[in-house]
Amino acid sequence: MGKDQSYKDKKVITIGIVRDLTGLSERQIRYYEERRLIFPERSAGGSRKFSFSDVELLMDIANKIEDGIQTHDIRKEMLREQKKHNQEDVRRKMIQGQLNAQFGLRKK
């Protein structure tokens, strides 16, 4: 259920690599986490682990920062985006649910 997405969303990249991929400083990356723009996972020892999605997101963030937008407002934008997607998702799932009910499809 829920397609693989395995590569893009798997948290496997350490901060040094993210630095190299994005051109941001580690300081910046940690700061954007502090401002809750990104949410890396942690290794057992405490090292941050990022996904390719995170890397892409960081590149978007870097652009917005360059345009003078503050982290606070970037976060707002992101939450708005998020909400929109969630709504679409809910709508899609509701329709699916109605179809299932209508035609008596069963899981398992």
Place this chain on the structure above:
Amino acid sequence: MGKDQSYKDKKVITIGIVRDLTGLSERQIRYYEERRLIFPERSAGGSRKFSFSDVELLMDIANKIEDGIQTHDIRKEMLREQKKHNQEDVRRKMIQGQLNAQFGLRKK
């Protein structure tokens, strides 16, 4: 020209993560490199960097090892596979080249 493949083949994963993803020991992973079954890149400081493709390959290797096949023979198999794919690739490119010549398609 050559599709993205960006995620699957990009060398961004350190050995500890590969250990966790594959269940192999670091010793084993390094040994398989020594036997030229995998080819991680290196960071400036000398740390190995693997791709998701490498991770998949390692899982295949693990299975073969479990079946009692030796690294030497695994390598042979892999070279055979490689050669086959190269041939297919060459054939495909030749045909493409002939088509281009026939119909005078131009790059750029």
Place this chain on the structure above:
DNA sequence: AAACCATGTTAGATAACCTTCCAAACTTAT
């Protein structure tokens, strides 16, 4: 028996990462 294979383990060294703090240059709010 000698050689090779595959893996574990240890030791010592270096690279990579972590948090916390201070500083500085800006920007926004009061």
Place this chain on the structure above:
DNA sequence: ATAAGTTTGGAAGGTTATCTAACATGGTTT
């Protein structure tokens, strides 16, 4: 205009992660 907040750099000190090289061992091949 002063105060408060934002963003980033850098340093210090500490911990985790990785590296190579070497030795050990049990299993397999020659």
